[in-house]
Amino acid sequence: MKLPSPVQWIEAQRKRGHELCLMLDTFDHKPVLQTLLKDRTHDRYSSLYSQTPIAELAGIGPFLIMLDSGDTQPLTELLNSPERHWGWLVSIAAQDFPALVQHWRERILVGQRPDQGIYRFHDNRVLGRALSSMPPEARPAYLGPAHSVCYAQGEHWLSADNRAPGQHPLPEQPHWLQVPVPPEQRARIRETNAHRFLLAHHQVAYLQLAEHRDPFDWLRLQRGRAEGWGWHAPRQLEFLLVSSLSTPEFEIPMQWHPRVYEEPSEHFERVCQEAKLLQGKGIA
Incomplete structure (x- = not known):
């Protein structure tokens, strides 16, 4: 449902006795996060990546925060800048x-x-695409205990209600994973995920790269190279990025480029084997 402003949704949820929570993408919003967590008890916020297989990314992953009456200033700051894609609101x-x-x-x-990937549910664009494409009966499995959500979609604010709030099992074929993602946005998501991965796991080498080249230009080049080679799996892009970071020029050796008539899977396996050999010799 289209809203004149998110304030209308906030007031309606509070009248119903619901608690309001903020799903915050903390990567580019650290000051807001620090303001919100100051003096807040631990039972009123959570880093969602902690206690998961990607716990090492918890510091740059999304936070879920229960909002208090004193959060007017940081919340207003977020509501006035939907173009920053900071996340969305949820009532429970x-x-x-x-x-x-x-x-x-x-x-x-x-x-x-x-070949597992991270689903960016904390991105309001991802949430909006999923909700707009699924039938109402699929919403409970997606929204879980949420009674309603409020999010920006382009220039508008929208809300979506959940007719059966509660704990629901993860479907074998979730509707929200069958939503087609525009190629340009898919590319941006992969670059952002790669940027966060390198900061979390290879920070020293990545910062050295940033002293010589624009990181996102370099990521864009490497992603395009991986796609051109038919390396579409996350682990293949990860291998290319990490291997490139370990060289003085931040590019993998020319002999690791594909050979004529070499299939993508054969190419990847060959390069992996060559990398292991170099590591064994203490070269890479």
Whole structure:
């Protein structure tokens, strides 16, 4: 439902006795996070990536925060800048905060090992696309304990209600993972995820790269190279990025480029083997 402003939704949820929570993408919003967490008890916020297989990314991942009456200033700052894609708002029953945390933790990873990826549910654009494409009966499994959500979509504010709030099992084929993502946005998501991964796991080498080249230009180049080679799996892009970071020029050796008539899977396996050999010799 289209809203004249998110304030209308906030007032309506509070009149119904619901607690309001903020789903915050903390990566570019650290000052807001620090303001909100100051003097807040630990049972009123949670880093969603903690206690999951990607706990090492908890510091740059989304936070779920129960809002208090004193949060007017930081909340107003966020509501006045929807173009920053900081996340979205959700209303729940007072006792359902732990259940909501667990609900989204169960939906963080998508796919099967070793090609699992991170589902960016905290991005308002991802949430909006999913809700606009699924039938109402699919919403409970997606929204879980949430009674309603409020999010920006382009220039408008929208809300979506959940007709059956509660704990729901993860479907075998979730509707929200079948939503087609525009190629340009898919590319931006992959670059952002790669940027966060390198900061979390290879910070020293990545910062050295930033002294010589624009990180996002470099990421864009490497992503385009991986796609051109048919390396579409997350682990393949990860290998290319990490291997490139370990060289003085931040580019993998020319002999690791594909050979004529070499299939993408053959190419990847060959390069992996060559990398292991170099590591064994102490070269890479």
